[in-house]
Amino acid sequence: MAFSPLVDQLLDALRVLPGVGPKTAQRMAMHLLERDRDGGRQLARVLMQAAEDVGYCQRCRTLTEQPLCELCESPRREDRLLCIVESPGDMLAIEEAGGFRGRYFVLHGHLSPLDGIGPDDLGLDALDAVMEQAGVDEVILATNPTVEGEATAHYLAQQLKPRGVTLSRLxxxxxxxxxxxxxxxxxxxxxxxxxxxxxx
Amino acid sequence: MAFSPLVDQLLDALRVLPGVGPKTAQRMAMHLLERDRDGGRQLARVLMQAAEDVGYCQRCRTLTEQPLCELCESPRREDRLLCIVESPGDMLAIEEAGGFRGRYFVLHGHLSPLDGIGPDDLGLDALDAVMEQAGVDEVILATNPTVEGEATAHYLAQQLKPRGVTLSRLxxxxxxxxxxxxxxxxxxxxxxxxxxxxxx
Structure with missing residues (x-):
């Protein structure tokens, strides 16, 4: 025996969440069904809307439901400084640390030939467009301090060197x-x- | 700065899940948006459907989207044995352990005067109906081995004693x-x- 078909489907569906196994899925489903249905409905609505509407900022490629993110829209950031990061979470962490007043570019990953992730998957054509338009003169290669992050930084450095911009790494x-x-x-x-x- | 308004709403909505704080909510949102949108849509659909359609079995009060749960529909269970549990999860645990061939009744909680949970909140009128109709002659009070579970078992024992049924506890x-x-x-x-x- 198990739960009813619909409750079992909910247990399965919850397991798409990272770090959620069968026991946690059961605890979550019971909590939502027994104690917080309104919270569950709200989560379902927002999750569906986000999965449909959230895309990439046309300029920096961070996650946003608007054509341009708030930071790219802001006139108070310095166009000449560009910080390249692997993920929107990295961008948020740098913003929360404070101190950086330039703009960002989000790769959504790193080079990983074994996983079939090459330069084309990191939006480097969009990066070229930003470099052309924005008058960038310093690029901070803030990919992660991991083997893949290092390799990605080296690749980006080779691509950007001909432009004569200052390149730095954290x-x-x-x-x-x-x-x-x-x-x-x-x-x-x-x-x-x-x-x-x-x-x- | 934070994420875009819709992504921030998603972070908030995920925090209705038990054990999910700000960092875990961010990890979940990034996973769903960056790597598994189909899984996110499926979760949203199933969660909404479950929040709308899952109710209580008319007889045993476990969670089900049908009028009667599968176990209450089954003709192969013994009507004369009734096991009273606090939650659908307890019922599933007993079923998975195997060996019990009777029927269940789910209280959805335990007596807890401080939280304002009295006998009326535990579906005891539905329990009376089951006792009338089913020809129960043994009731197993399988509430949790906690102070509240014990108190609930004692209360149920007092209520059921006049019926002349055999009462037992795990x-x-x-x-x-x-x-x-x-x-x-x-x-x-x-x-x-x-x-x-x-x-x-």
Missing amino acids: AYGVPMGGELEYVDGGTLSRAFMGRQPFND | AYGVPMGGELEYVDGGTLSRAFMGRQPFND
Whole structure:
């Protein structure tokens, strides 16, 4: 025996969510059906609308339901600075950290030949269009500090070098607030190589 | 800055799910929008349909979109045995364990005066109807082994006693496969009180 067919379908459907296995799906379904049907209806409505309407910003390719995202619409950002990131979440993290006043470009992934993700899948034609139009003179390659992120940064650097723009990458080093004892060796040796003059 | 209004709405809507905070909601939304829109649409459809159509079985009150659940429809279950549980999940757990061939009644909760949950909220009029019609002669009070579950079992026992049915409660004792060292004191002392003759 199991639950009724429709409840079983709901259990299956909930498992598309990352990190949700059979037990969690059951807990979620019971919560929605027993205690929060209005919340469930609202989730269903918003999820359907988002799946239909959310697309990519025509300029920076972040997720938005408008042709251009709020940040690309803003006249107060500097066109000459462009930060290239792998995901909309990375873009949000940088915005929340504060300090960067330029614009963004979202790749939606990284180069990964084994998964069949090549340059064409990262919207590089859209990137070319931004580079042509915006008068960018510095590009910050803020792909993730992973093997794939590094490879993607190197590829982008090769593509962008002929344009004569300044290229940079985020600094590697020890994270703030951590203890050296627990920092991995690779990070530590990069932090040594990148050591900075100490100004008292 | 945040995501676009519709994506932010999706993050909020996902937080109705139990155990989902801001970070998990973001991970779920990004997964659905970036990698599995079809799964997201399917979840939205099924969730809406379930929130609208799933109700209570007219007889046992478990969750079902039909007037009577599959188990109440089955002619192969014994009408004379009735197992009263707190939730549809408890009913499923007992079915999966196997061995019980009677019917069920689902309270959808337990007595909890502080939360304003009294006898009327547990469908006891429906329980009376079942007791009248079905020729029940044994009721297993399988509410949870918690303070509220115990109190609910005692209340139900008082209500059902005048009917002259046999009343029972699940055995307390040490769980199978556990080590005594890690069993809590309350459970251990109940297991001692309920010790059984050993037949070699």
